[in-house]
Amino acid sequence: MKMTFRWYGESDPVTLEQIRQIPNIKGVVSAIYDIPVGEAWPYDRIMKLKQTVEDAGLALSVIESVPVHEDIKTGDGDRDRYIENYCITLRNLSKAGIDTVCYNFMPVFDWTRSELDHRLPDGSTALIYDEKTVAKMNPLGGDLSLPGWDASYTKEGMKALLEKYQTITEEDLWNNLKYFLDRVIKVAEEVHVKMAIHPDDPPWSIFGLPRIITKKENIERFLKLYDSPYNGLTLCSGSLGVLASNDIADMVYSFCSRIHFAHIRNVKITGDKCFEEAGHLSSGGSLDMVKILKAYHDCGFCGYIRPDHGRMIWGEKGRPGYGLYDRALGAAYINGIWETLEKTTQK
Numbered sequence: 001m002k003m004t005f006r007w008y009g010e011s012d013p014v015t016l017e018q019i020r021q022i023p024n025i026k027g028v029v030s031a032i033y034d035i036p037v038g039e040a041w042p043y044d045r046i047m048k049l050k051q052t053v054e055d056a057g058l059a060l061s062v063i064e065s066v067p068v069h070e071d072i073k074t075g076d077g078d079r080d081r082y083i084e085n086y087c088i089t090l091r092n093l094s095k096a097g098i099d100t101v102c103y104n105f106m107p108v109f110d111w112t113r114s115e116l117d118h119r120l121p122d123g124s125t126a127l128i129y130d131e132k133t134v135a136k137m138n139p140l141g142g143d144l145s146l147p148g149w150d151a152s153y154t155k156e157g158m159k160a161l162l163e164k165y166q167t168i169t170e171e172d173l174w175n176n177l178k179y180f181l182d183r184v185i186k187v188a189e190e191v192h193v194k195m196a197i198h199p200d201d202p203p204w205s206i207f208g209l210p211r212i213i214t215k216k217e218n219i220e221r222f223l224k225l226y227d228s229p230y231n232g233l234t235l236c237s238g239s240l241g242v243l244a245s246n247d248i249a250d251m252v253y254s255f256c257s258r259i260h261f262a263h264i265r266n267v268k269i270t271g272d273k274c275f276e277e278a279g280h281l282s283s284g285g286s287l288d289m290v291k292i293l294k295a296y297h298d299c300g301f302c303g304y305i306r307p308d309h310g311r312m313i314w315g316e317k318g319r320p321g322y323g324l325y326d327r328a329l330g331a332a333y334i335n336g337i338w339e340t341l342e343k344t345t346q347k
């Protein structure tokens with residue numbers, strides 16, 4: 001495995017210098033954040049990002065994410081133009097030496113939580129999700145804005161988009177995803193960029209919007225939509241793991257050759273469709289992290305891996321889910337488990 005850490009660019013309160021000092025972190029996962037969704041990323045902008053990261057002694061390992069325009073997900077408007085732009089971005093990323101791109105196909109909203117700074121008994125704060133609270137939230141009311149969401153919508157734009165989704169079923173979303181893959185993966189194969197879809201977080205419908213990358217049988221269906229190693233996965237333990245019926249280690253064994261990027265994070269299921277983000281340690285949450293990492297190790301996983309969201313600890317202020325300290329502890333924990341697996345497994 002190749003250990004990485006997410007960095008949100010120059011505006012991230014976490015610096016590349018700090019990231020470099022976390023043991024075993026050789027590369028960062030980043031993106032260009034100021035290009036509107038749907039526009040092609042120019043080669044020189046990608047090279048500028050890469051240079052900044054390399055000047056700090058790190059590699060630009062994965063792009064997370066190249067976002068998918070809503071017209072592609074709804075299958076109308078200017079989808080062909082946006083797909084064409086997506087392909088230009090992939091070509092430019094490849095030219096810059098990038099080999100792995102993460103994206104998601106969640107309508108309108110990326111990861112969603114009901115509270116960003118829920119205080120845990122130990123005094124740290126974490127992101128939590130409570131279905132009843134989310135059900136009462138008005139996506140038009142500005143109740144919550146999450147760091148992963150595209151903040152560029154006007155209220156009217158958001159209203160129109162949500163209305164458009166009223167007529168879009170899960171099957172429509174599958175068809176639109178296939179339309180996208182049929183065009184994009186062909187280019188990904190040509191330029192040797194592995195595409196890695198991130199599962200939906202949480203893995204169920206929110207605000208009445210369809211969500212499809214949610215469970216094993218759907219991931220199987222996804223992989224068959226375009227059967228190529230370039231059509232792969234970002235397997236996020238924390239996103240899928242909030243459903244007790246999702247067995248993450250089993251998914252790793254089943255899909256390993258198609259997992260290009262592993263997100264490692266623990267979550268504590270606190271009720272039906274309710275969860276808290278936990279520290280990475282197994283005993284802090286509902287997932288068995290050793291079992292999950294052993295599955296990767298057994299499969300000879302050599303893709304990229306990163307600690308995913310962390311809590312806010314030691315008084316840190318920063319981007320919810322993406323502070324330095326708890327994620328660094330997560331990386332150290334993953335390193336420890338991996339080293340143990342390396343040294344105790346008969347080759």
Ligand code: CS2
Pocket residue numbers: 064065102103104110111148198201236239263308309
């Ligand atoms: C999240 C997402 O779980 C996660 O990694 O932070 O925002 C994720 O980066 C995107 O869904 C990937 O496209």
Ligand code: MN
Pocket residue numbers: 198236238239263308
């Ligand atoms: Mn993730």
